Amino acid sequence: xxxxxxxxxxxxxxxxxxxxxxxxxxxxxxxxxxxxxxxxxxxxxxxxxxxxxxxxxxxxxxxxxxxxxxxxxxxxxxxxxxxxxxxxxxxxxxxxxxxxxxxxxxxxxxxxxxxxxxxxxxxxxxxxxxxxxxxxxxxxxxxxxxxxxxxxxxxxxxxxxxxxxxxxxxxxxxxxxxxxxxxxxxxxxxxxxxxxxxxxxxxxxxxxxxxxxxxxxxxxxxxxxxxxxxxx
Numbered sequence: 676x677x678x679x680x681x682x683x684x685x686x687x688x689x690x691x692x693x694x695x696x697x698x699x700x701x702x703x704x705x706x707x708x709x710x711x712x713x714x715x716x717x718x719x720x721x722x723x724x725x726x727x728x729x730x731x732x733x734x735x736x737x738x739x740x741x742x743x744x745x746x747x748x749x750x751x752x753x754x755x756x757x758x759x760x761x762x763x764x765x766x767x768x769x770x771x772x773x774x775x776x777x778x779x780x781x782x783x784x785x786x787x788x789x790x791x792x793x794x795x796x797x798x799x800x801x802x803x804x805x806x807x808x809x810x811x812x813x814x815x816x817x818x819x820x821x822x823x824x825x826x827x828x829x830x831x832x833x834x835x836x837x838x839x840x841x842x843x844x845x846x847x848x849x850x851x852x853x854x855x856x857x858x859x860x861x862x863x864x865x866x867x868x869x870x871x872x873x874x875x876x877x878x879x880x881x882x883x884x885x886x887x888x889x890x891x892x893x894x895x896x897x898x899x900x901x902x903x904x905x906x907x
Contacts, residue, residue, distance in 0.1 A: 687700055687766065688703050689765060700759065708773075708774060710734050712801040716731070737804035737808050738805060781805070790875075791818070795874075822843050822845070839865070857887065858887065866891045875900075876903070
């Protein structure tokens with residue numbers, strides 16, 4: 676039986692385009708394990724000469740079932756992300772290990788606020804889908820900061836009364852919020868004392884967001900942060 680520390684095979688059953696630079700890969704696991712919203716899997720590639728390359732990718736799908744969905748951004752010179760985008764097709768198999776990451780995970784049993792920068796929305800989307808699937812969408816509130824509408828992951832699904840999208844460079848026609856970076860005023864109406872906060876994004880985004888959360892009165896002990904770097 677597969678465990679979180681053992682490698683297993685995942686068959687690619689679907690590939691969907693989220694943005695011009697991001698795709699979601701749906702995998703059917705040989706030995707499924709129920710993940711917690713917010714966790715990730717490691718994907719490993721093996722060359723004919725035995726060389727290995729591996730990267731961590733957050734799970735976007737809600738917990739449950741034999742499938743997981745991993746959303747991957749193609750990065751410049753990204754060794755693994757470029758292979759997934761350019762080479763992998765439906766029916767191919769991938770080696771995966773997980774789920775991993777208890778600290779940045781959520782069971783859907785208490786209200787939370789998610790704050791995401793760009794591709795940092797992926798693990799928070801798993802949380803949003805969990806809350807919506809349980810018929811309790813108000814448990815998960817989400818703020819996503821992106822440069823433009825073309826950069827918004829899950830655009831056909833993510834919008835709703837429990838989500839706020841902040842456009843920093845260019846917004847959709849008729850948008851009510853001025854274009855610009857995330858501010859304390861964006862977070863203040865959503866920051867409640869009983870909500871833990873999950874922040875995910877680049878180092879710079881996470882540092883700025885945690886500072887804004889402090890400005891609106893969120894205690895540091897209630898904030899969980901997942902930072903990512905430019906590995907591909």
